[in-house]
Amino acid sequence: MLSFQHLLESFEREFCREIQSIQSTAPVQLYEPIAYSLKVGGKRIRPVLMLHAASLFTPNIGDVYPAATTIELFHNFTLLHDDIMDHAGIRRGVPAVHVRYGENSAILSGDAMSIMAFQFLTKCDPEKLSTLLSLFSKTALEICEGQQHDMEFEKRDQVTIPEYLEMIRLKTAVLIACSLKMGAFIAGADDQSCSLLYDFGIQAGIAFQLQDDWLDVYGDENSFGKKIGGDICENKKTFILLSTLEKSSDQDRISLKNWMGKTDFDPKDKIESVRDIITRSGAAEETKKLMKHYHDLALGTLNKLQIEDSEKEELRNFAGQVLSRVK
Amino acid sequence: MLSFQHLLESFEREFCREIQSIQSTAPVQLYEPIAYSLKVGGKRIRPVLMLHAASLFTPNIGDVYPAATTIELFHNFTLLHDDIMDHAGIRRGVPAVHVRYGENSAILSGDAMSIMAFQFLTKCDPEKLSTLLSLFSKTALEICEGQQHDMEFEKRDQVTIPEYLEMIRLKTAVLIACSLKMGAFIAGADDQSCSLLYDFGIQAGIAFQLQDDWLDVYGDENSFGKKIGGDICENKKTFILLSTLEKSSDQDRISLKNWMGKTDFDPKDKIESVRDIITRSGAAEETKKLMKHYHDLALGTLNKLQIEDSEKEELRNFAGQVLSRVK
Numbered sequence: 017m018l019s020f021q022h023l024l025e026s027f028e029r030e031f032c033r034e035i036q037s038i039q040s041t042a043p044v045q046l047y048e049p050i051a052y053s054l055k056v057g058g059k060r061i062r063p064v065l066m067l068h069a070a071s072l073f074t075p076n077i078g079d080v081y082p083a084a085t086t087i088e089l090f091h092n093f094t095l096l097h098d099d100i101m102d103h104a105g106i107r108r109g110v111p112a113v114h115v116r117y118g119e120n121s122a123i124l125s126g127d128a129m130s131i132m133a134f135q136f137l138t139k140c141d142p143e144k145l146s147t148l149l150s151l152f153s154k155t156a157l158e159i160c161e162g163q164q165h166d167m168e169f170e171k172r173d174q175v176t177i178p179e180y181l182e183m184i185r186l187k188t189a190v191l192i193a194c195s196l197k198m199g200a201f202i203a204g205a206d207d208q209s210c211s212l213l214y215d216f217g218i219q220a221g222i223a224f225q226l227q228d229d230w231l232d233v234y235g236d237e238n239s240f241g242k243k244i245g246g247d248i249c250e251n252k253k254t255f256i257l258l259s260t261l262e263k264s265s266d267q268d269r270i271s272l273k274n275w276m277g278k279t280d281f282d283p284k285d286k287i288e289s290v291r292d293i294i295t296r297s298g299a300a301e302e303t304k305k306l307m308k309h310y311h312d313l314a315l316g317t318l319n320k321l322q323i324e325d326s327e328k329e330e331l332r333n334f335a336g337q338v339l340s341r342v343k
Numbered sequence: 344m345l346s347f348q349h350l351l352e353s354f355e356r357e358f359c360r361e362i363q364s365i366q367s368t369a370p371v372q373l374y375e376p377i378a379y380s381l382k383v384g385g386k387r388i389r390p391v392l393m394l395h396a397a398s399l400f401t402p403n404i405g406d407v408y409p410a411a412t413t414i415e416l417f418h419n420f421t422l423l424h425d426d427i428m429d430h431a432g433i434r435r436g437v438p439a440v441h442v443r444y445g446e447n448s449a450i451l452s453g454d455a456m457s458i459m460a461f462q463f464l465t466k467c468d469p470e471k472l473s474t475l476l477s478l479f480s481k482t483a484l485e486i487c488e489g490q491q492h493d494m495e496f497e498k499r500d501q502v503t504i505p506e507y508l509e510m511i512r513l514k515t516a517v518l519i520a521c522s523l524k525m526g527a528f529i530a531g532a533d534d535q536s537c538s539l540l541y542d543f544g545i546q547a548g549i550a551f552q553l554q555d556d557w558l559d560v561y562g563d564e565n566s567f568g569k570k571i572g573g574d575i576c577e578n579k580k581t582f583i584l585l586s587t588l589e590k591s592s593d594q595d596r597i598s599l600k601n602w603m604g605k606t607d608f609d610p611k612d613k614i615e616s617v618r619d620i621i622t623r624s625g626a627a628e629e630t631k632k633l634m635k636h637y638h639d640l641a642l643g644t645l646n647k648l649q650i651e652d653s654e655k656e657e658l659r660n661f662a663g664q665v666l667s668r669v670k
Contacts (some may be wrong), residue, residue, distance in 0.1 A: 046491040097454060101447045120428045120494060123450060127424060127457065135480035136459045142473035146465055149476065153462035160455040164373040297475040328657060 017327045018071040047126040049117045051201040056108045060196040062087045069199030082139035089132035096126040106231035162187025175253045189221025216228040223310035223338040245287035263296035344654045345398040376452040378446045383435045388523040396526030409466035417460035481523040489514025502580045516548025543644040550637035550665040556581035565624040572614035591624035
């Protein structure tokens with residue numbers, strides 16, 4: 017088993033080389049925006065999870081780097097195109113690609129990034145390629161479906177909680193699950209282990225998204241690393257908001273819908289007022305309860321995995337972060 | 344060898360089934376725009392070429408349909424995203440996807456289409472998958488590069504003829520070449536035959552694009568199937584225009600640049616005046632000469648192919664269309 021920290025450093029080294037090579041490829045107008053979006057960083061969670069999953073089954077994880085690159089490229093491609101669709105101007109503290117290079121460049125460089133993600137799979141063992149391409153392309157399509165639901169929910173008056181959970185499964189969890197499963201599969205793990213790691217990824221991924229929703233309301237801007245209250249300002253129908261709509265008093269519900277209907281408001285005012293309504297409704301507790309539920313499911317799945325218990329430590333810690341950051 | 348007509352009908356039957364199934368997949372907001380863009384038609388040249396190339400080497404071309412679907416999906420994906428980037432409102436006589444469904448849908452459904460193209464490759468023989476994915480992803484990336492050059496040329500004052508030819512090689516010819524090569528490869532053709540068919544595709548593809556440029560100036564709207572003079576109105580730096588800029592008299596060149604600088608003009612006036620300048624310069628003849636050159640190269644390549652001469656008839660006719668439509 018290799019630690020996340022060790023894997024992060026080693027992936028980052030490899031990936032930096034890839035970025036350098038992308039940056040110097042012609043035509044520069046196509047490839048520079050790709051390098052720009054990749055250089056800005058990100059936590060590289062998905063490739064690290066893939067490499068770690070592989071390390072549970074083999075000491076030799078050299079074969080996993082191309083697929084890890086596939087996942088990181090694809091994840092960043094989705095962010096790039098999502099930012100166009102969401103009219104998001106800032107990504108990781110710097111101008112989004114469509115702001116910096118224009119919308120056409122963002123569309124086309126994103127397209128190229130998605131293709132490059134598939135291209136990296138050609139560096140995998142040809143005998144494993146069919147399975148890898150099936151899993152990855154299915155996952156990639158599911159992520160598009162998740163984004164479609166997300167965009168569509170914004171226009172709707174009502175979204176049910178099961179609909180929301182399915183959306184975040186597609187938009188967020190499946191790529192985490194796919195990363196773990198691909199890592200294990202490349203390392204030669206048996207089908208059952210691959211499936212369990214996939215399920216663990218889904219459960220932990222949903223817990224993480226619920227945490228993200230919670231942090232948008234209650235997080236500390238410095239440690240969260242992004243602006244607080246963004247979801248509130250955009251009336252994002254997150255679990256915490258849907259639950260507030262369900263649980264709050266009639267008066268608070270009217271007040272919340274009133275805030276949601278305003279087009280002209282002081283963000284600080286709206287964030288504070290909506291946060292108070294959320295708190296009074298008990299939706300914050302409800303969200304923590306659901307996070308805990310998915311966290312426990314994830315640990316239960318991990319328990320079934322047929323490897324030494326001590327080998328499960330990193331994944332247990334990974335899932336555990338969900339609880340530690342939410343007070 | 345199977346005739347284009349026969350293959351077109353049989354591909355169309357299979358493809359219709361795929362479109363039906365895409366159309367009824369949830370979420371409908373993601374998949375309906377895809378079905379819409381595919382149903383509008385198109386000549387299905389690339390899948391037909393692929394199936395035909397396969398039929399030169401095997402009587403059993405059933406294995407080739409998934410890859411033919413890959414190519415047709417990917418081609419239509421590029422049109423869909425190109426229409427957003429070019430602000431083109433009409434495609435094949437009906438509103439473009441971004442006009443009909445909105446820009447966000449067009450971006451996301453296009454992304455899904457590109458992914459589905461890769462997904463269809465998983466239905467190919469796993470033993471051949473690595474080679475197919477390498478060729479296809481390289482080609483897909485080259486098409487993005489071609490589109491990038493095309494967009495960039497619009498902003499430039501000067502484009503050289505070699506730069507233009509490289510752009511159309513990437514944007515148009517490589518997908519035709521890739522289709523032929525994939526068909527032959529799946530059918531078990533030897534490396535040399537695959538390479539020759541690829542080269543034939545590049546040469547014929549360039550000839551076809553030059554023909555398209557010529558038809559935009561001199562074509563008959565009814566038989567060409569699209570509006571004449573579109574390139575002229577948009578100042579597209581096609582070979583025929585670049586050659587006109589090179590060969591026309593000083594007076595005509597000034598007049599042409601004057602037309603190109605106008606933002607407010609009657610399209611009919613501009614098309615007629617520019618056409619006259621093109622005709623006087625001799626660029627039309629120059630374009631036909633270059634088309635003929637690539638046509639002859641294509642036939643020369645076809646000659647080297649180690650199959651019965653009678654089997655080459657359809658591809659010879661295909662390349663020959665370049666000359667027959669240009670009078």
